[in-house]
Structure formats: C-alpha cells, structure tokens
Amino acid sequence: MKFPEGFIWGTASAAHQVEGNDTNCDWWEWEKSKEENKRQFPLDPSELACDFYHRYEEDFDLCKQLNNNGVRISLAWNRIEPEQGKFDKGEIEHYKKVFHEAKKKGLKVFLTLQHFTLPLWFVGMGGWSNIKSPHIFADFAERSAREFEGFVDTYFTINEPQVYALMAYTNGTWPPNKKNYFLSLLVQINLLRAHCLAYKRMKIITKNPIGIVKNIVWYEPHPTEGTLLDKVAAKIIFFLNCDFFLWPLRKCTDTLGLNFYFTTRLKKLKVKNLDDVISDLGWWVNPASLEKILLHLKKYKIPIYVTENGIADARDTLRKKFLTEMLLSCYKSISKGVNLKGYFYWSLTDNYEWHQGFWPRFGLVGIDYEHNLKRKPRNSFYYYAKICSSNEIVLNNE
Ligand code: BGC
Numbered sequence: 006m007k008f009p010e011g012f013i014w015g016t017a018s019a020a021h022q023v024e025g026n027d028t029n030c031d032w033w034e035w036e037k038s039k040e041e042n043k044r045q046f047p048l049d050p051s052e053l054a055c056d057f058y059h060r061y062e063e064d065f066d067l068c069k070q071l072n073n074n075g076v077r078i079s080l081a082w083n084r085i086e087p088e089q090g091k092f093d094k095g096e097i098e099h100y101k102k103v104f105h106e107a108k109k110k111g112l113k114v115f116l117t118l119q120h121f122t123l124p125l126w127f128v129g130m131g132g133w134s135n136i137k138s139p140h141i142f143a144d145f146a147e148r149s150a151r152e153f154e155g156f157v158d159t160y161f162t163i164n165e166p167q168v169y170a171l172m173a174y175t176n177g178t179w180p181p182n183k184k185n186y187f188l189s190l191l192v193q194i195n196l197l198r199a200h201c202l203a204y205k206r207m208k209i210i211t212k213n214p215i216g217i218v219k220n221i222v223w224y225e226p227h228p229t230e231g232t233l234l235d236k237v238a239a240k241i242i243f244f245l246n247c248d249f250f251l252w253p254l255r256k257c258t259d260t261l262g263l264n265f266y267f268t269t270r271l272k273k274l275k276v277k278n279l280d281d282v283i284s285d286l287g288w289w290v291n292p293a294s295l296e297k298i299l300l301h302l303k304k305y306k307i308p309i310y311v312t313e314n315g316i317a318d319a320r321d322t323l324r325k326k327f328l329t330e331m332l333l334s335c336y337k338s339i340s341k342g343v344n345l346k347g348y349f350y351w352s353l354t355d356n357y358e359w360h361q362g363f364w365p366r367f368g369l370v371g372i373d374y375e376h377n378l379k380r381k382p383r384n385s386f387y388y389y390a391k392i393c394s395s396n397e398i399v400l401n402n403e
Contacts, residue, residue, distance in 0.1 A: 006336045007397045013113060013347025014393035015075035016068060016369065017313050019120035019164065020084075022356040023057035023064075030083040030122040031132070032359075035180040049362035055354050056378050061103050064353060065110045067370055067380065072394035076107050077312055077349045079117035079164065083124035086145055097152050104156035113158040115262075115310070115349070117218060118146055118203070120164040121179070121359075132181060133192040134174075139199035146203035150210040158213060161262050161312065162203045165220040166196035167250055178360055197250065201257040217254065218262035218312045221247050221302075223294035227272040235271040242269075247301065255305060262312030263302065264351075265331075268294040282327075285317040286365050292330035299338035299345060308346045311335060315351030317358070317365035324369075324385035332398045350389060354380060 021027045036050035057064055068076050084096040104114050119142065123132055127141065135141075146162060172179040174189035183189075200217050207215050224243040226235035251261070268291040270278050282290040295314070302309055316327045332348065339345050355368035363374060369386040373379040392398055 006333070006399070008336065009339065010396075012396060013075035013115075013310065013349075014071075014396075015073045015077055015112070015115070015347060015349040016071070016351070016353035017077035017115075017349040018057070018352050018354070018356060019079045019117065020081035021051060021054070021120070021122040022352075022358070023055040023354065024081060025051070025053035025056045025058050027051065027054070027058075027081050027083070027122065029087055029125055030081065031125065031128045031180045032122045034125065035182075048360045049357075051357040053378070054357045055372055057354075058099075060378070062106055063380065065107055065112060067353060067382070067386075068107075068112055069110045070382075071353075071369070071386065071390045073112060074393075075113040075115055075158075075347055075349070076353075077115040077117065077161075078103070078107075079120035080149060081122065082119055082127075082145055083122065085149065086124060087126075089126050089141070090144070092148060092152075100153065101156060104153065108156065114156060115159045115161065115312070115347075116153065116157045117161045117164050118149055119162065121169055128181065133169075133195050133199075134188050136195070138195050139202045142199040143202040143206050147206040147210065150207040154211050154213075157211075159260060159310075160207065160211070160213060160215045161218045162200045162207075162215065163196055164218045165264060166200070166217070167193060167246060168220045170196065193250070197253060201254055204257040214259035214308070216258050216260035216262055216307075216310075218264060219247075219251065220264040220266070220313075221298050222267040222269055223291075223298055224269050224271065225294075227270045227277050230272045230277070231270070232273065235274065238274055239269075239271050247298075251302075251305065258307065260308045260310065260346075261302060261305060262310050263298065264313035265295050265298060265311060266314070282323060284323070285319055286361070288317070290316060290323070290327060292327070292334050294334075295331055296334035296338045299335070299343045300341060303338075303341075303343050306344075308344050310347045310349065311345070312349050313351040314348070315367045317367050319366040321383040321385050324383070325388045328385065328389055328392070329398055329400065332392065333400070336398060 170189045170192045174183045177184040224239040278289040318324050352367045354370045355366045355372040358365040371381040
C-alpha cells in the first residue's frame with residue numbers, strides 16, 4: 006500500500022519532555038515542589054530529560070536512519086522570552102542551530118510554538134485565564150515567526166488546547182492544579198483566541214502553513230450493548246472535543262495537526278472499552294478509530310497531519326502491529342479522499358511523560374537513564390525505518 010509521493014514521515018517530541026534543564030517554567034517549578042508537598046503524583050522531576058538540548062545532532066542522525074523527511078519539535082517559550090517582552094538572543098540562536106541541523110539532515114521542520122509549559126512570568130499573570138493572554142501569546146508567536154522564518158516549514162501554534170484545559174483547570178492534575186469548570190471554559194476560549202490572533206500576526210510574516218494541533222478522542226456507543234442514549238451521548242461528547250473547538254477557527258488555520266491516542270466506548274453512559282490491546286499506561290489501542298476521525302475531518306478541506314500517535318510499550322512487543330494498523334487507517338483514509346500529508350510517530354526517544362514521570366516508554370529509541378542517556382533503537386525503529394524508506398506499508402511483513 007503505497008503512500009502519496011512526498012508524504013511526510015517523521016517523529017514528534019516537545020521541548021520540556023526532551024531538552025532537559027528547562028527551568029523558568031511552570032512545570033519545572035511544580036516538579037521541584039516536593040518539599041512543599043505540592044505534588045499530587047509520584048512524578049519524577051524532568052531534570053536533564055534526554056538532554057536533547059545538547060544531543061540534538063545525535064537525535065537527528067537517528068531521524069535520518071529512520072529515513073524520515075520531517076520532524077516535529079517545539080520551542081520552550083520560557084527560554085526565548087524569559088521576561089515579558091525581553092527576548093533571549095542566545096536561545097534564539099540555539100533554536101536556529103537546531104533547525105539548521107534538522108534541515109542539513111533532510112528533515113522538514115514542523116514547529117510547535119507552545120506545548121503545555123508556560124513561562125513563570127506568564128503564569129504569574131494568571132496564565133491562560135488572563136483575558137489578555139491571547140495578545141501576549143501573539144506577541145511571542147509573531148516574534149518567533151520573524152526569527153525563525155526560513156528555518157521552519159510548517160508552524161503549529163498550540164498543542165492540544167483542550168487537553169491542557171482539562172488537565173490543568175478541570176482535573177487539576179497539571180499546574181496550576183485548578184478544578185474549576187468556568188476557568189476551564191475561559192481557558193479554552195482564550196486558547197482559541199490566541200491561535201487566531203497569532204495566525205493573523207504570523208501570516209504577515211510567513212507564507213508557510215500555520216495550523217493548530219488537536220487531540221481528538223473517538224467516542225462511540227458499545228457495538229452490542231450500547232443504548233440509544235449512549236449513541237446520543239457519544240455524538241455530543243465527540244462534538245465537544247472536535248468541532249466545538251475546530252469550527253470557530255476554520256477561517257484561521259491552513260492545516261490541522263491531529264494527535265490520536267484514544268477511543269472511548271459507552272455502555273449505559275459508562276466507559277466500556279475492550280482490553281484486547283492495552284499499552285503500558287492501560288490505554289486501549291483501537292486503530293480503526295483513526296480512520297473514522299480522519300474521515301470526519303475531511304469536511305474542513307485543509308491538509309491534515311497526524312502530528313502524534315504512539316504507544317507506551319517498554320518491551321516493544323506491540324509497537325510494530327500498532328504502527329501497521331494505524332498506518333493502514335491512514336492509508337484507507339487517503340484512498341477515501343482525506344488530504345493527509347504526513348505521519349509523526351510519538352516519539353523518537355523515550356522521554357518525560359508529564360505527571361507520570363519517566364517510566365512510560367513511548368520511544369522507537371529507548372533511553373538508558375542510568376547510563377548517560379544512551380540511545381538504544383528498539384526493533385520497531387528498524388521496522389518504521391523500512392516503511393519510511395519504501396513509502397508503503399505491507400501487511401504481514403513482520
Ligand atoms: C502530548 C504529549 C504526550 C503524549 C503521550 C500528547 O497528549 O502532546 O506531550 O507525551 O500525548 O501522553
């Protein structure tokens with residue numbers, strides 16, 4: 006099953022999860038707050054993470070070995086703008102070097118401007134709940150576009166705005182650990198405004214596509230035991246995590262990044278998933294839903310990238326099948342007319358999985374945290390490399 010000519014094959018990561026020593030942001034502070042008993046989870050502090058900040062050349066070599074032609078990485082806003090309105094030249098130069106190195110290795114750069122973590126000064130102003138936050142973010146976005154124009158091929162403004170609102174303002178799991186529905190909605194509205202404002206300001210500077218990255222969960226009634234009520238509920242919840250957010254920004258986005266991890270089946274309004282394929286995190290893997298979501302997104306008539314899709318699988322026993330089936334869903338959606346332009350596996354290397362710490366292993370490449378962060382490609386790494394070089398998937402070729 007051949008993918009279209011020029012299809013982008015890549016991996017994705019985010020600054021805080023891989024760079025290391027990403028100080029001066031809300032997560033770093035939260036991770037360090039053990040003594041004050043502020044941590045609600047047994048998370049590890051991110052510390053040196055994978056030291057991607059210094060080892061990016063080595064990691065882009067791995068991307069090259071994967072026969073990738075694209076890479077998705079993110080900026081650490083707190084590094085670039087450590088104080089409001091003050092931009093750090095050294096850090097800007099650092100990121101230019103990183104992008105240059107990616108390009109040298111034949112990788113198109115897909116850049117996320119904001120991936121969950123926030124500068125402390127921004128948090129001090131109320132973060133995304135501040136009514137002015139969209140303007141503040143747009144300043145940073147505009148400056149980033151101006152600095153990095155010529156290095157970046159596709160920009161994504163914000164990663165998973167609704168996941169952020171849910172984890173930080175509804176569940177209270179992530180900093181600022183709030184449980185407040187009103188604030189959560191306000192934050193979603195501000196993130197939406199922030200994207201559109203940034204889009205307009207960046208558009209003046211760049212001709213390259215600008216999009217947003219959205220995590221979308223597929224909801225469906227249980228196939229045999231779901232009721233009519235489950236069917237209606239699934240439709241409503243799917244709407245809330247998809248079109249409710251995407252429809253208002255359809256006029257200010259050139260492309261859409263889809264992060265896909267979950268399917269939720271409802272039975273009597275309770276979650277009733279199968280447990281046939283379960284990741285180390287206990288997440289049910291159901292690749293068929295990826296095709297359903299992609300077909301649903303077709304109506305937006307803009308190019309789509311799967312900007313994240315991956316599995317925590319330390320023993321690497323599920324990953325090859327996971328890749329084959331997810332890519333089969335991608336292939337089918339393309340043959341049904343979806344303008345899918347690329348696929349980024351999450352993630353190149355194991356990394357810092359937020360409040361879970363380091364134990365979930367999403368990487369095609371394992372990281373030996375005990376031994377100088379040594380990179381060790383897993384079997385699935387070579388499998389994905391074959392797919393990327395041939396631009397096709399072959400069923401039962403394991
Ligand atoms: C996030 C990543 C995260 C991944 C796996 C996505 O929601 O964008 O930062 O590591 O899921 O949990």
